[in-house]
Amino acid sequence: MINDYEFVNMLEEYRNEFFRYIYRIVWNDSVAEDVFSSAVQTAWQSREKFKPGSNFRAWMYRIITNKCYVANREIKRNSLDVDELDESHFAVDPDLEKRMTDDPEWITEHAGDELLEAMKQLSTAERSSLILLAIERYSYKEIAEILEMPVGTVMTHLSRGRTRLRRLLMDHVLNTGLIDLKNKHVQKHINQQLKQG
Amino acid sequence: MMNQSREYQAYVDEQLSVDQVINLEKRLSKEEIAELEREREYENHISNFINDSGPDCPDDLWAKLKDQMISEIEQNEDVPVPSIGSKQKDIPVVHTPKLNLHDFRVWAIAAMFIINCAFIVAFLQYRNTKNDQPQNLIVFNEDMDQFASPAEFKGNFTDVKQYLHNVGLPVNLRTPSPNMHHKIKALGARVVKVQEQRYGEVYMSCCDKPMLVLIGRKDQQFPNEHIDFSNLSFYHIDSKVIGDLRVWVAGPHKPDGIISLFDGDSI
Numbered sequence: 001m002i003n004d005y006e007f008v009n010m011l012e013e014y015r016n017e018f019f020r021y022i023y024r025i026v027w028n029d030s031v032a033e034d035v036f037s038s039a040v041q042t043a044w045q046s047r048e049k050f051k052p053g054s055n056f057r058a059w060m061y062r063i064i065t066n067k068c069y070v071a072n073r074e075i076k077r078n079s080l081d082v083d084e085l086d087e088s089h090f091a092v093d094p095d096l097e098k099r100m101t102d103d104p105e106w107i108t109e110h111a112g113d114e115l116l117e118a119m120k121q122l123s124t125a126e127r128s129s130l131i132l133l134a135i136e137r138y139s140y141k142e143i144a145e146i147l148e149m150p151v152g153t154v155m156t157h158l159s160r161g162r163t164r165l166r167r168l169l170m171d172h173v174l175n176t177g178l179i180d181l182k183n184k185h186v187q188k189h190i191n192q193q194l195k196q197g
Numbered sequence: 198m199m200n201q202s203r204e205y206q207a208y209v210d211e212q213l214s215v216d217q218v219i220n221l222e223k224r225l226s227k228e229e230i231a232e233l234e235r236e237r238e239y240e241n242h243i244s245n246f247i248n249d250s251g252p253d254c255p256d257d258l259w260a261k262l263k264d265q266m267i268s269e270i271e272q273n274e275d276v277p278v279p280s281i282g283s284k285q286k287d288i289p290v291v292h293t294p295k296l297n298l299h300d301f302r303v304w305a306i307a308a309m310f311i312i313n314c315a316f317i318v319a320f321l322q323y324r325n326t327k328n329d330q331p332q333n334l335i336v337f338n339e340d341m342d343q344f345a346s347p348a349e350f351k352g353n354f355t356d357v358k359q360y361l362h363n364v365g366l367p368v369n370l371r372t373p374s375p376n377m378h379h380k381i382k383a384l385g386a387r388v389v390k391v392q393e394q395r396y397g398e399v400y401m402s403c404c405d406k407p408m409l410v411l412i413g414r415k416d417q418q419f420p421n422e423h424i425d426f427s428n429l430s431f432y433h434i435d436s437k438v439i440g441d442l443r444v445w446v447a448g449p450h451k452p453d454g455i456i457s458l459f460d461g462d463s464i
Contacts, residue, residue, distance in 0.1 A: 004266075004270045005270065008263060008266050008267065008270075011263075011266075013365065013395060014365060015259050018254070019251075019252070019253060019254035019255075020252065023251045023252055024247065024250070029252070033255065036254065036258065037258065037262060041262075044266055044269075055363045101236065101239040102235065104238065104239045104242035104243060108243070108246045115243065115246065116247070116250055130244075131247070133210060134241075134243075134244035134247075134248075135244055135248045136367075137362060139212060140207070140210070155203055155206060158206070162240070165243070
């Protein structure tokens, strides 16, 4: 069994990482604090179940993610129906998509707030999968273990989450005329280059 | 067998093995590879943007939770001593025979009690002394086996990379190419604490010379005073910042070969 002080030290070491993860799943300061407190208390009460030498972060993420589901009032689904795997209704215009993805810095500079807003519209499973992969750098297999679902379902959540993010961003970019603005910006830059020589 | 879109997704997310990547890249045109690379850059950029958006854990919240846990530990550690004051009236009066101080058995029991107490005090002192000692006092030794022996975990580059990832030090450690000028080996790793600072310690060698690699937070210092370099007539040291982390490489060989294997772009 792990030493109690060591357990507290490990929690202290990762507290900011865990808190940021929770915040990105629940997107509310006070809810994030409640979930964090509840997760730490659950972990503390269950510390005898943690096996020394095993992956502490993954063990904690499992507890935290379950708390996030409760906080978001969502039911964790361990698999998706075959119909739901059809992503055609999330499809985006490939030409527009290319115009967006070819300059990600421009997008975050002009639509950063909308990107964060779009994150809030994803499901808990989609957000958790995306954050655990892209930010916490877990593998598909590890994410599947943390979220307690098959690897294929994790990949589906990732794919759908990304597609929905893009679609929401694209709607914003089109509705606000940002793409036209960007095209003008690019055109202006090209004209300047031509003038210079 | 993965379908094509899943395979592309795993490629973008760097979840394929080296063989799978080579196999896929053989089947793709240059334009398709460039398209997937662009996709990866886009996703990385979006991830970095989201990563910068979250707040840290509020200090007062953590302090409250920590206090609760520490006080629980301390309560459990305290030997319960019955109070003679206010609670005395609740204890039913039981007439016990008076101790006869001339009885040999009383003195024998007292002596055993004192000896036991002395053992407990000695044990606790030993344990505290042991805990206070730095855990990563490294003595550089030409004997590589001896050098590697303290490793909590033994393995090659891929295993070490995964180990570092699991212990919360997500740096990308690349496997050196066979054509690399320096012959670099990874032997194992462990996590150590020096003066309450946590470091990942990786045991590597470069051209058969033992090299020490430490990974810590960017703002941590190299714990020079806890590492014994006295076996070496001279040593090199260099460091590299990777995101929020810093990698130090020290030892009798130039560290540039090893340091070039670390980057933070991908895991």
